[in-house]
Amino acid sequence: MIDDFDKLSVTELRQRGMTSDKILAEQKRRGMSKQQINDAWYPKPPTYNRIGSRGFRRRLVLATYGGWCLIAAIVVLSSMTIPGSITPALVFPILFIANGVVMGVWFFRKTYISRETLSSDAGLDERLVQNRNHAFRRAFQIFTLLVLLAWPASLAVMAAQPGEQGYNNAFVIYFAVGLLAATLPTALWAWREPDPVEPDPVDPN
């Protein structure tokens, strides 16, 4: 019984009629650090609450890839319509930054989708392993097809448009391939994962 009492959360202690002062004293008695006490009083939203709705994730996929395509289109069109306006030395950092932004969005979201896509099986349950394997399998199929198209396409644009314009267009293709290689599995998983379940009212936190 004493062991059970030691495990009670702040909410549960309050439900037992304990005042804030007594709860704080109880936490100090348990030997909790200041950080642990702070976390107990102001719990952070659990990771499973931060994956967002499926609608939000799909909009994010469209926004990130759509935004990247828009930048690529501006680069290609500027290069075509005003020759010499955009040099390869300028295209490279523009696409580098665009890739960095999209990768940053997908890799640094604090959700299990962004963290577990590339992780090992450790810590993943059978559903997450299935989802990850499915995402990688589908990404590989799409990626292989795109690479098979992109490779001759890059050679063709450089042959057809000698000089800066050809390099610019080839850069766009190479950066697109790099971006997809890095982010496609995560984006596919985010696209497919159903809406998260809401925390239920009997959750102790």
Add this chain to the structure above:
Amino acid sequence: MAPPIQNRIAVLRAERGLSRQQLSDALGINYQTVGYLERGEYNPSLELAFRIAEYFGLPLEAVFSRHPFAPMSDQLYRKEESA
């Protein structure tokens, strides 16, 4: 796509006053997986299905079915009437 397997996880969890987090911790699975199981959006493997049934101390067919379950209260009431 395989038809969803019906289950009583939500009812059994509520009966025992368990949160999804507590059940997922006990089963060693992700919190969301419990939710998707309850919503019928994920069919468990046989191993996980056995683990869930064992956790609730019930036979597999009491927790999972290929056909919709009748309400538990109906089944209990009929049992009492036939007894």
